[in-house]
Amino acid sequence: xxxxxxxxxxxxxxxxxxxxxxxxxxxxxxxxxxxxxxxxxxxxxxxxxxxxxxxxxxxxxxxxxxxxxxxxxxxxxxxxxxxxxxxxxxxxxxxxxxxxxxxxxxxxxxxxxxxxxxxxxxxxxxxxxxxxxxxxxxxxxxxxxxxxxxxxxxxxxxxxxxxxxxxxxxxxxxxxxxxxxxxxxxxxxxxxxxxxxxxxxxxxxxxxxxxxxxxxxxxxxxxxxxxxxxxxxxxxxxxxxxxxxxxxxxxxxxxxxxxxxxxxxxxxxxxxxxxxxxxxxxxxxxxxxxxxxxxxxxxxxxxxxxxxxxxxxxxxxxxxxxxxxxxxxxxxxxxxxxxxxxxxxxxxxxxxxxxxxxxxxxxxxxxxxxxxxxxxxxxxxxxxxxxxxxxxxxxxxx
Amino acid sequence: xxxxxxxxxxxxxxxxxxxxxxxxxxxxxxxxxxxxxxxxxxxxxxxxxxxxxxxxxxxxxxxxxxxxxxxxxxxxxxxxxxxxxxxxxxxxxxxxxxxxxxxxxxxxxxxxxxxxxxxxxxxxxxxxxxxxxxxxxxxxxxxxxxxxxxxxxxxxxxxxxxxxxxxxxxxxxxxxxxxxxxxxxxxxxxxxxxxxxxxxxxxxxxxxxxxxxxxxxxxxxxxxxxxxxxxxxxxxxxxxxxxxxxxxxxxxxxxxxxxxxxxxxxxxxxxxxxxxxxxxxxxxxxxxxxxxxxxxxxxxxxxxxxxxxxxxxxxxxxx
Numbered sequence: 191x192x193x194x195x196x197x198x199x200x201x202x203x204x205x206x207x208x209x210x211x212x213x214x215x216x217x218x219x220x221x222x223x224x225x226x227x228x229x230x231x232x233x234x235x236x237x238x239x240x241x242x243x244x245x246x247x248x249x250x251x252x253x254x255x256x257x258x259x260x261x262x263x264x265x266x267x268x269x270x271x272x273x274x275x276x277x278x279x280x281x282x283x284x285x286x287x288x289x290x291x292x293x294x295x296x297x298x299x300x301x302x303x304x305x306x307x308x309x310x311x312x313x314x315x316x317x318x319x320x321x322x323x324x325x326x327x328x329x330x331x332x333x334x335x336x337x338x339x340x341x342x343x344x345x346x347x348x349x350x351x352x353x354x355x356x357x358x359x360x361x362x363x364x365x366x367x368x369x370x371x372x373x374x375x376x377x378x379x380x381x382x383x384x385x386x387x388x389x390x391x392x393x394x395x396x397x398x399x400x401x402x403x404x405x406x407x408x409x410x411x412x413x414x415x416x417x418x419x420x421x422x423x424x425x426x427x428x429x430x431x432x433x434x435x436x437x438x439x440x441x442x443x444x445x446x447x448x449x450x451x452x453x454x455x456x457x458x459x460x461x462x463x464x465x466x467x468x469x470x471x472x473x474x475x476x477x478x479x480x481x482x483x484x485x486x487x488x489x490x491x492x493x494x495x496x497x498x499x500x501x502x503x504x505x506x507x508x509x510x511x512x513x514x515x516x517x518x519x520x521x522x523x524x525x526x527x528x529x530x531x532x533x534x535x536x537x538x539x540x541x542x543x544x545x546x547x548x549x550x551x552x553x554x555x556x557x558x559x560x561x562x563x564x565x566x567x568x569x570x571x572x573x574x575x576x577x578x579x580x581x582x583x584x585x586x587x588x
Numbered sequence: 589x590x591x592x593x594x595x596x597x598x599x600x601x602x603x604x605x606x607x608x609x610x611x612x613x614x615x616x617x618x619x620x621x622x623x624x625x626x627x628x629x630x631x632x633x634x635x636x637x638x639x640x641x642x643x644x645x646x647x648x649x650x651x652x653x654x655x656x657x658x659x660x661x662x663x664x665x666x667x668x669x670x671x672x673x674x675x676x677x678x679x680x681x682x683x684x685x686x687x688x689x690x691x692x693x694x695x696x697x698x699x700x701x702x703x704x705x706x707x708x709x710x711x712x713x714x715x716x717x718x719x720x721x722x723x724x725x726x727x728x729x730x731x732x733x734x735x736x737x738x739x740x741x742x743x744x745x746x747x748x749x750x751x752x753x754x755x756x757x758x759x760x761x762x763x764x765x766x767x768x769x770x771x772x773x774x775x776x777x778x779x780x781x782x783x784x785x786x787x788x789x790x791x792x793x794x795x796x797x798x799x800x801x802x803x804x805x806x807x808x809x810x811x812x813x814x815x816x817x818x819x820x821x822x823x824x825x826x827x828x829x830x831x832x833x834x835x836x837x838x839x840x841x842x843x844x845x846x847x848x849x850x851x852x853x854x855x856x857x858x859x860x861x862x863x864x865x866x867x868x869x870x871x872x873x874x875x876x877x878x879x880x881x882x883x884x885x886x887x888x889x890x891x892x893x894x895x896x897x898x899x900x901x902x903x904x905x906x907x
Contacts, residue, residue, distance in 0.1 A: 193702070200699045208687065246719070396683030400741075403650045403677045404700035406669060 194412075197405035201413025202420070209421045218421075219267035221380060222429050240519070246304035246325055247278045248318070249295045250287070255338070256311050263335035267328070277328045284308075292317050311337050357491035360513075360540075362449030367512045367539035368450075370462060371532050375505040377496065378469050381422055390487055408566035415474045415562070418465055426466065430459075451539040461538045461547060468554040469531035473501065475558055479565030515541055524550060527557035598691040602661075603628040603752055603783035604649055609658035611644050611807075618644045620807035621658070626785055626800070627765050633794035634787040635889065636804035642787035643680055645804070646756050649785075650677055663752055673702040676750035680757045680787075682741050686730035690740045691716065693729055697744030709745055716741045718768075734761055742770065746777065753777060755786035759793055771797060791886045803889060811888075822891055823855040826864070829876040837871025840864050856880060 207216060250257055260279060268276050280301060285291040288552050290307045296318060305318025307329060314333055318328065392398040401410055451458040477497065484490045508529040511520035523533040524546075534550045604626040611619040614843065619641040621875040626632040634642045648655045651668030674868075684693050694715065695708030704709070716722050729737055738761055745753060755774075759767050774784050774797060779892055788794055794815070801818060803811040811818055828841075829851050840863070845854030857864060860881060868875055 197700070200696070200705075203705075204685075204696055208685070212687075360861065391685070392683075396679065396681040397685060398683070399652065399679040399681060400677065400683060400697060400744075401700060403647075403675070403679070404672050404697075523752045 194406060194409050197409035198416065201405070201410050202417040203402070205414055205417030206420050207273060209417065210379050210424065215421070219425055219428055221425075233447055246322070247280055247301045248316075248325070248329065249282055249303045249306045250279050251282050251284050251291060251295075251306060251308040254281070254283070259311070259336035260332050263332045267331065267333070277325045277332075279307075279332075317369050322431075363452060363540045364513050366449050366451050367536035368487075368509070370458075370535050370539055371423035371512070372470055373503070374462070374466055374532055374535055375501070375508075377422070377426070377466060378473050379501055380469060381418065381474070388483065390481070390490060394486075406566070407569050408562055411475070411478055411562050411566050411569075413477060415471060418474060419470055422470060423463070423467070426463075452537045452542040453544065457544075458538050462535060464551060465531040465535045465538075468551065468558070471558045472531065472554060472561065475561035475565060479561065479568055482565065482569045504529045505532065508536070513540070525553075527554060530554050600664075602626065603630075603663060604632075604785065605661040606645070606649060607659050609645065609648055610656045610662065611641075611648060611653070612656045618807055619648070619655070622760055622804070622807070622809050624802050624809060624812050624902055626783060626880040628783050629778060629781050630662065630783060630799045631743075631774060631797050632783070633798035633801040634785065634799050634804055635789070635791065635794050636787075636791055637663045640804040640808040642804055643756055644807075646754055646785070646787060648752060652677065671752070673748065674751040675701070675743040676743045676748065676753040678742055678755045678758055680760070682734075682738055682761075684729045684737055684741055684744075686728065688729055689726050690721075690732065691725040691731060693740055694747050698747035699740070701748040701750070703748040711747050712743070715747065719743070735763060735766055738762060739766060739769075742773070746773075751782060753784045755784065757788060758786055759788060759790060759835075767793075776826040791884075791889055795884065795886075819883050822887055824831040825881045826852070826854055826856050826861075826878070827879040827885060828854075828868075829878075830868070831874030831876055832872065835871045835873060837868050837873040840867030840871070851877075 250260060252260070257279075261281075264279060278301075280303070282291070282295065288308060292308065295303050295306050296538075303318070305316050307314055307316050309315045311333055314329075316329065316339060317367075392401065453461065479495065480493055481490055484493060507519075507526070508523050509532075511517075511523050511533045514520050520533065522531045524537070530550055531554060534547060539544060602625050604624075606624050608645055610617065610624045622641065622645055634645065638644050644653075647653045649660055649662060649668060651662075651672070654762055659666065660668065662668040663674055665671045684816075685696075688696065690858055691709060691712045694712035695703075695705055698708035698711065699705050713722070713725065714830075716725050719739070724732065724736060724740065729740065732740065742758070745755070757773075758770055762770060770848070771793070778784055786793075786797075798815055800814055801811070802809050803818070811821075827848075830837075840857075842854045842857060845852050847853075865878075868878075
């Protein structure tokens with residue numbers, strides 16, 4: 191066992207140095223900037239599209255007094271449901287030729303008008319392309335409020351903010367679970383292609399022969415996996431520190447303002463690290479096994495796409511556990527080795543009990559060992575062409 | 589207890605033993621029942637053309653691949669990887685990490701075999717200095733020539749002071765100077781008690797270095813024994829030039845003798861040189877030149893493995 195660990199350490203030390211001391215590691219550290227930049231870019235686009243798709247503008251042809259009553263009613267409703275959700279109204283004085291005025295307003299670009307309300311508060315008529323019962327319903331409410339006469343201001347209710355209630359806590363923890371799962375998923379996704387190409391170097395420069403003659407293949411797999419894990423944890427520490435620093439600078443209250451997970455922040459961060467390691471090791475072992483079958487970088491690239499889709503499916507499977515930790519599907523996601531770390535991290539955000547984590551970590555570690563063992567056997571058999579020919583059902587015993 | 593002592597004593601004398609090794613790749617049988625025994629402290633050559641099964645045999649002996657059937661005992665262990673710290677291996681297809689410095693590459697190869705990295709670096713410095721290669725130590729492998737990289741890998745093969753060194757086609761790609769340097773390195777290691785097994789398709793190297801050879805053809809050992817034993821399978825060749833072209837002495841020349849220019853060339857008769865000489869002198873042949881040549885390993889190889897295998901090896905040597 192000591193020799194196995196020492197062999198794995200020799201490989202891990204070489205790989206870790208080769209990764210961390212290379213110039214490309216700087217780019218690796220900058221990697222989160224790209225999704226952040228993409229998030230900003232797509233956020234901007236979404237905001238712009240949302241701006242364009244905001245509530246429709248309805249032209250109101252009515253005497254000034256009636257329009258002002260409509261506007262007052264709108265202001266009151268806006269304070270309750272928000273400006274973005276409310277229909278916008280623009281007033282116009284009645285002209286002698288109503289039909290021509292309606293036609294002109296519907297053709298107007300500034301502002302772009304969807305419908306024209308005429309006939310005042312007593313005989314309202316709507317002409318236009320609304321196709322939206324919510325807008326019509328809001329107009330009906332505005333007219334009803336305006337007809338009632340003076341719009342009463344809403345009563346003042348004294349509010350005491352206790353920061354946390356059971357409802358808000360549950361929602362906050364669900365958010366924490368969702369964000370943590372997403373972060374874990376993206377980190378693993380980012381590393382998967384790197385892990386898959388881990389053996390390409392050895393296979394292309396033929397040093398695999400020297401290594402295979404000196405140490406056990408599973409020791410090499412373990413070494414490679416832990417080297418990549420160490421480099422990733424180093425990067426993770428840099429990223430988390432940078433993120434916390436950024437949050438401290440840009441968010442009021444800094445990191446203290448974030449909703450506390452069920453197991454507390456220190457426990458959650460510790461479990462986050464462990465589950466990151468487990469998630470990485472489980473996927474890494476599987477990817478290393480798959481990638482070991484490839485001989486060239488091109489083959490690795492070809493394998494990457496189905497592997498990415500598989501990861502996304504597993505992420506979606508694990509995400510079903512959020513807010514439903516004890517549902518059969520959530521329990522299945524916690525038991526299935528590849529979705530277990532993601533699911534259990536969500537549990538850490540939402541449930542304070544620790545014992546399920548101990549069980550899950552042991553379960554996941556067992557699967558890491560099993561996948562590595564199987565991967566090493568597969569590598570020896572398919573790549574090194576080792577051992578006697580056996581039927582597939584006897585492969586595991588070879 | 590007695591049995592254990594006998595087994596231990598036998599394994600002390602035999603460094604590597606293979607029994608009926610078979611290796612199938614799909615429907616192709618690469619090695620077909622190879623058995624051999626390599627004495628401790630000897631230089632043992634595996635001779636044969638490409639595709640004969642030399643590399644596959646070595647890979648099985650080293651535990652890189654498991655045989656389809658058969659067994660092997662390497663330095664007394666039936667699982668060769670258990671003996672890995674005592675083995676040095678230079679594969680046919682050389683491989684090093686291109687970004688690694690030469691000194692680090694040598695130390696890394698030692699570390700793979702259980703040598704602490706610091707000690708490996710110290711020994712790497714000493715080995716490089718010993719071979720007047722200290723300037724290479726801090727150079728990345730990618731900047732070295734193919735021959736230089738091969739020397740670095742060779743040093744990495746012996747850095748941990750192994751008891752058994754396995755070299756697969758070690759002379760391929762080396763210039764004449766480095767070939768001589770490698771031969772000397774092999775001799776020096778065996779003087780220190782190390783067992784060396786190397787495969788080659790260049791008979792001259794085996795002839796110069798080996799005490800024992802196994803000639804492999806089509807996955808089988810067609811000869812296993814001493815180089816002298818291989819040679820002794822052939823009778824010495826007589827080259828005779830006489831002043832007279834005919835006479836009673838002609839009856840002493842075997843009927844299958846052939847003419848090469850002015851010379852008669854034939855195998856030395858069973859009776860040895862004396863009766864032949866007597867017949868030539870008594871018959872007044874007028875001996876101009878008479879040479880009795882001991883057959884070389886090449887001739888023995890041709891006789892044992894066949895003309896076709898010899899032609900293939902000659903072709904590989906040219907390439």
